[in-house]
Amino acid sequence: MPRDEIEVPKELREFMLEKAEETFLGQKNGADKQYRYGNLHIREYNDKFLVHTDKIDPRKDPIGHLVYDAPEVLIGLACAIFGGSQIAKKIYNNKSKKPSLSYGLMSSIISxxxxxxxxxxxxxxxE
Incomplete structure (x- = not known):
């Protein structure tokens, strides 16, 4: 659990904001559901809520959210594109003269x- 996340027991259900919207945006981290209310990100588990504040609301600025709150996603995408293409080129040049989509796909996923x-x-x- 990140240091800036607050755990709220499920018994305090009235804590849940009425205007919070269920969302698919964000990492669920095993949560049953997740909600957003402005910059507040709320994950609902069987016995508790975990709450933290994002710097940028992904519903309003998805790119800004990725840059400031989830840079690991951008890094993963960059590695998939660049690393995967480089590995696939090496495999293609060394093992086969026939291009293979599976080489590129697997190396991108792994990278x-x-x-x-x-x-x-x-x-x-x-953190």
Whole structure:
């Protein structure tokens, strides 16, 4: 749990803001549902709510949200595009003269995952 996240027991259900909207935007982190109210991000679990404030509301500025609140997603995408294409080129040049979509796809997925998880760990460590 990030340091800036607050845990609210489910018994305090009246805490849930009436105007909070259920959303798919954001990482669920195992939550049953998630809600947004302005910059407030609320995750609902079986026994509790976890609440934190984002710097930028992704519904209003998705790119700004990725840059300031979820840079690991952008890093993962960059790694998937650049790293995946470089690995696929190497495999293509060394093993086969026939291009393969599966080489490119698998190398992109692996590169993106490594970039995402590494930057997520660094972000968590720095928080």
């Amino acid at each position: 993106g995952y490594i970039g995402y998880t590494t930057s997520k760990r660094i972000k968590t460590y720095l």
